[in-house]
Amino acid sequence: MFLQEVAQKIQARQEGDFSQTLILTPNRRAGLFLQREIQSLNSEPIWSPIMMTLDEWIKYQVEEVEADRLSVIYKLYEFWNQALDQKETFENFYFFGQRLLDDFDQLDKYRIDADRLFTNLADEKDIDALFSDWKQELIDHLRQFWSSVQTVQQNQGESEQQIENFTFLWRRLGEMKRSLDERLLAEKKAYSGQMYRQLSDHLSRLDDWRDYDIYFVGFNRLNRSEQKVMRYCVSQYGAQVFWNYDKNLLEEGTYNNAGRFIRGEHLYSDGNHHNICSDWMNSPKEVELFGVQKKAAQAQWVARILEKSDVSADRIAIILPDESLLLPILSSLPKRISDVNISMGVSLKETPILSLLQQYLTMHQRRISDTDWFLSEDVQRVLEHPYVESDQISSLSLDQYTISSAALIAALEPMHKHWFAPIEHDRPEELFDHFLQGLEALYQYQQEQSAGAEGLSQYISEIIVFAGQRLRRLRDIYREERIELSFDALHVLIDHYFRHARIPFKGVPLRGLQILGPLEARNLDFDHVIIPQMNEGSFPGSPSQSLIPYHLQKAFRIPVPEEALAEEAYYFYMAIARASKVSLLYNELTGDLGAKELSRFAQSIRLFLPPSWTLKEKKHLQSNQSTFQDPVIIEKTPEIRSAILADLKRGLSPSKLQTYLDCSLKYYLKYIEGRRTETTTDRKYSGLTLGRVLHKTMENLYEKGRNYTPEDIDNLMEKAESMVQEIMEKNLKIHPKFQNRGELLLIRNYIIDRVRHILEYDKKWAPFTMVQHEFDVGDYSDSSIPIRGVEGLNSIRFKGIIDRVDKKGSLLRLSDYKTGVISLRSNRPSSEIADWEDMMASEQKQYHSLAIQLGLYGWVVGRLKPSSLGSFQDIQLGNYTVQEMSNPAEYDHRFRKGRKVLESLDADDYHSIEAGLTQVFREMLDPERAFYQTDDTSKCNFCPFNQFCKRTDPAFFG
Amino acid sequence: MLHVYKASAGSGKTFRLVLFYLDLCFHHRHEPNYFKHILAMTFTNAATAEMKDRILRELKYLSEGSEKAEHAATLRENHGLSTKDLQRSAAAILQSMMEDYSGFAITTIDSFFQRILRVFTREIGLNQGYEVELDTDKVLQRVMDELLADLTEDSPAMYWIEHVLEERWMEGKSNNFRRDLLELGGELFKEGVHQKLAQEDVSALREKGREVYAQMEEIEAELAAIQDEVEGVLYQHDLGFDDFSRKKSSFVGTWLNTYSDVSKIIKNGPESFRNILSKNIDEVDSWTTKTAPADTVGKVEAASDELNRLLRKTVQWIDERLPMYFSLYLIRKKYTSYGFLAILNEYVQAYCQREQKVLLSDTSEMLKEVVRIQIMPFFYERIGDRYHHVLLDEFQDTSTSQWEVLDALVEELVAAGNKDSLVVGDVKQAIYRWRNGNWQILQLGLRQKYEPLEQYRPEQLKNNWRSREEIVGFNNELYGALAELAEVELANAFSQYGVDQGGETSIIGDIFAGHEQGIHEKMKEARAGGFVCIDGFLEPNKDSGIEKEEQEVYFFDLIRDRLVSLKNRGFSRSDICILVRRGKEALEISEYLLEWQREDQDTFTFTSPQALELSNSYIVQGLMAFFKLMIGREVKVAWLEWEQAVEKLQCGGLSRGVLEEMIRDAQAQSLWEIAERVVVETEWSKIEAELPFLLEFQNQILQYVDQEQGHLRDWVDFYYDREIFRSSIILPENQDAIRVSTIHKSKGMEYPVVLLPYMDMDITSVSKSVNKTIIWAEHFALMGRQWSTYPLEFGRHLAYSTLSEEFSREFIAQWIDTLNLCYVATTRPREEVHLFLKEVEPQKPVKLLSQLLWDALNSEGAQDIQSEMGHKRIVRGVPMENRVRKDEEEDYDSIALREYRGARPIPSISDPGGGLQEESENNALSRGRKLHEILERVYDEESLNRSITAVIEQGVLVEEERETYFEALSPLMHHDEIGPLLGLKEGRMVERELLVPGSVIQRPDRVIRQENRTLVIDFKTGKKYPAHRDQIRNYMKSLVEMKAPTVEGYLVYIDAVEVDRVELS
């Protein structure tokens, strides 16, 4: 084992005294393990050697402090706009800036002359003049690139413009870097590459360490600054270097070039260099390769592999190239694993905090401009967030469209107030403070909670604290750099910033099963190594792209993507080099949504299996038998039957009848099982609102009991518009500003139009007496109506409200305003009806909800003759289907049965309605007839049970 | 040179592709990494993986000299290599490939395009953070929100939206604004509409619209004016309809009454109108009946000159003006929705720009622009690779814009002379026109471009390697006959619609030219036999006297029996595939299969797309119910769903108390954990049959968390709105079940036996009356204006219009679509194919594919099977009895899970002792931790400042805390005792650790090692505790053991500004 050997060698050299010893490793975890090895070699207390990563150490030597990335990018952004004399938005620049900064960083780490790089060399002579000191091979690369620029320049036209853009930008990049570097240094700050360059420029700064015994342990690829540092330490202080590799990697062109850097570094092997090698040709290895579809099953298989493994848990490592598998694997670990040591973090995006922040931002962003009114739906989303979970939510009238900040603050507990504090629209940074205060309050609350019950609240607190810290930092940079951010930019930035934030699992001792990322696994050896997601794009991942063209990278010896890949290959092969058992899992599903193909590493093993290894390929195949969910059928047991009877005795309303006629199962669920669903706030204002406003407007326009002449109606016409507005404001609490835009504007215009159509039509019908809007039939029907021929049901009571009752002479007219879909039979006017009995037969194509409803009212009113309606002779049914009324002159509110116009209900009608009803009751009570799902799936579109029935309409958008 | 392999079904194109690739490699074998210059593109990731795998394996076999190498002989011959050399070169190439695997460029077109896009982001106006958006529904919903929110009385969108809604309501659609608009908006992302609309200038559209309306009125008025004139003439001569023969049905009646205005012509079509009028021109004798009174005859004669003139004028109007009217009518029909979509599209573009999203479908359009102005050498410099050869597979499905990008590459290579590139495809298998696949390029474009340059080298792959002899023979005959027949039928149809066919019909013959395949000599024996069975049925109607229902029962019984007999003859279930065209058909046949499966699992176990959907699973139902209960949505229904799941799964009946507790706990958990907890508590995790669904559900959650923001509530919305419940589990390939699949999905697959029960599809959609096909006409002229693109309803109206060319183009294209679909279907089988054709009697013009097929087959010889049911049969070959199934050897073990395991508490969550807890102590928010961080680097006031800055940059401290912390620490510097202690430099060891055997690592804040004494300093915040002393004494003890001279301990209390000297007692 590598670290063990290193520890022994160092122990031998130091003879137990480590007080002046510095051990540098590429990764922290290797340092920890090495420290433990050293500890175990000593039987007395000792000074621990100083364990540092090379990166830490280098930065430690530099005076400048490392600048926060975001603020560097912002500075770069300013120089960018200056240099190119333009005004790009920050959110647009942000990602480009990341890449640019990464390139700058590399240039410094690799000690590349940026000024030379960023020169336009399209003119051949320049190359000869400026690069006479260069090797021919490098100059060739240089030529290759710039000559292609030349060819383009010789071509005229648009491509030339492109080149212009390119060279213009290219030249400015050097300037930009210089300005950025200077500015940072002036502030005593630096980005990481700059720090490397600083130190490698001033190696004597290391002289503080001259008395130390320095060890470099387990490095592979070093950038040129690091190389300089290492060489200096070796030559000046006699530092010792331990290389870790497998012998078989030395041969060129094998194993995905994993040995590339070792071969390079191997050149200088003097007394200060020690090679600690394994040789897998001589150590048998069992390799399993599992093809599994997608990720969830991989986590399951990892657990099975662990369970079966005969290796003790602390000699097993799971190397996770893809962190999204972390939680799934953790939660499926088998019992035999008691301790787990995780060197990865949980992404903040996995926690609900990011969604809270996003919802909060959205709420403010969508606030009505110039007011402190929020959209209720947005408020609701914030208050219902699992972390916020306000109990007072029910006390707020969130069914209204909008709600003011003041109202919220008055109603809520102090801890929730911060969320709704008003802010200036043009200063979104105020949000930071409010949000942070909100978090603080939440934190306090969770702390109080955690006093009693441990665990959960504690975890939430952690997340809150961590998120708060990130946010505070963001705010500081924001202020410091005076970043101008729009709401949109803030969204982008916060999203990006949080997505990449990891809450570390930390502080667990080096015990038990190890779960690590490929980088953290460097230099550690285990007996059994398990690696899931062995797919291209995951392991190896996709190397990041540079802005510097390939041949220029080559010319300046800037690392090209191949090198990053060779480096990853090294991680992979070294991770398994000393293991006796290797389990590789890969996502076998290479579909459009699936992963990329099998990793080249696994492919290599497959193709070039060393003779001492065995390879077993396995595939996860889970067969399934096709079934569909059974249709829902509810048989009528005697109990159910008596429940139906009881329900009918409670009274019959048109909607109940309709429900049954629509779908017997729906009736059963709603009325017998009592699964009446709460009307959820109708978020996207639609039919429901529309109907409400229209009804209210009509009710308010007309006075009860008054006579109306056509002239009177002209007056009403004038009032229509303002009445609609008033109703929307009063009844729906829609802030007037809101009515003038968006969906509500559409709705308002629509309603005003419809109200006008109705009035115009009424004018045709005038003069008449408006008896009443919203006439409650139930009030007058305490005496029930006898029914014949239904077993167990002798009479029936009615409930229901008639939209409008008016009278012309002795003709009483019962009408309904219908705003929604008229009938399921498209392209037929709503006025066409069939025989009552036919319409009321279940699963009928003739079905006509409006006619049935009005018919029922007519029948009840005709039978009961409520005194409050005054005297009348005949009853007429009024069909106010507003969608059809756009041409009032041609409209007719009367129903037609074939050619016959239904002037008033006659004896036949009464008879037929009654017969229809009796038929329905008999059927409802018929024990032989089960409740079943309707055949007509279009009825399911608006049914609250459609998710249960799996009858959601594919075209339906929420 | 551009090589074009025309690869009919089963002609071994992948084999040839691999060979072509290897040939290139071996040709340049002295440069083993030459493969870097070969770019091969396929359509799917799966095809990519397969091709890579085949090349690697082949090279491996070649390098080992293995018998499994398929191309050894050819390569040896082509490159004059000895066995040794071949082996050596193969090994070198393979080695090199594995070393530079990224250069092994076999990729999908999409990912290649993505790669280029990444390089040219700035040129395209994107920033580096752009994302490719696959989810157009999401975009649509967002954009619709924005569009609606922006709406004001005078915004341009208002006009379109109001009109669109008005129209939809007129049609009796619902009045849910958002939903209506979304439904229409969905059109935007179908079949490239969105790209086409990008060219539209919306502001000019209203102007055009006004013109259209005005023009239509004008044309209407012309007819009305003629009709007025006619009436005038009649009046003048005192004539009425009754004076003419056939009275109201006379030509005059037709003229004035039946076709009283243009809308009647629209409704009934112009043919009979024109017929009747033109027939009567100058036929004055026939205008009246023989028995008509002389007086009438006289009046008619008197009016005849005028009427003849007007008849001519009307006919002229029909011929010259009506087609225009039809065009305008079609324009008007789509006018408002077009305008609305165009506005919406502007929002989409703005959204994509702002949010930095690239719709996947837009990439090729964007790149087109990039490559258009790039000079290739520079282009390659930018992308970092230099390709010398491009290989394109499935070329018939390439879209125009994709090809424009790729052609830029190919063109340059071909121009360079000896560089060989390859295109492989088969127009006969082009069935993705609806996804913008353009087979014209393969059929015509390539040749037109490259033949004149003498760089075009087509090759027809002649042999079939897939199917048995009878099947190959059957297809050879069938498509020969079909192609001939199709041309006749097309000509008939065109003359019926009065459309000029312009010789285009010969395209079908061209496409199917060379369809005939042979069987390679060495395969003759292995591919002998095969069986084709065609069952035809007469249409159930009065003439045939067949009851529809009865025939239906008979029909499906026949399929059932066929499946039974296949089984009896030795086919296993997985040998059989039932191909359908649409989901609806798959559902129908699946329902039958389900019924049969209940009775006889052994024969009928099957799988179909619908059966694999998540919504079939009760576990998934239960989980979603649980989520809904958690967020209190539709609680009562959720309970119902939960209870039903428990009942059907026969376990998981938890008490409400337990459930409520679970719900409470779950608030802080991730979606994944919640789901696991539920299945584990309910023991649903142990139901093996449901496992695939559960796994897929969890996969969906993982994907959701990865790509979206949001928690429970959002997930529930997402699940329903985006129809996650329709996502399918993936079926293991070797599952022993009858497969039901769509023809589209079956492309590239093969099955021993194929059943085709739904071949009675319409050949074209011309006679559809609802949901008419929309075609996007491009670059046409109308009313003296240029129209860049416009959606037109495909149907008879289009045929009559001035845009009839669009009609014929689409008509032919639909014919080809159908024939191709048929071709793909009948070329899947290896051993047997069974066609079940309904409504086979000939009809003119032919309407259904089944009729066409029956006609093309030699159907006179069909044998009567059941004449009451109109059942006839044609067979070819003999069914194989006692088929012995060779088990193919798999080189892997299949393994399955028995149950799902999980819900182990995650360390950080349920174990407050571990995980994050410890971190919290040290957390940056804790003041003590911050102070320690600062003190690490503090010796005096100056270093204090510097240290605070450093800590701020690390994000531990925030700027506003600077003061506070400075003030908290600076008194220490001035303290008589502490100040000097901190200032001690010599021998200072900050945060140095002590390794004590068998113990945790000790970490005193500071140790100062002087020659004769050793100082240990620990900083503390807050109050004094005795434990502090114990801790520092431990440090001191270790130091003593390490033989440090005179160990002194100091506890520095920061808040109190005090120091406590500790003795090691």
Ligand code: SF4
């Ligand atoms: S969804 Fe459809 S089948 Fe189910 S209850 Fe509602 S209407 Fe009936």
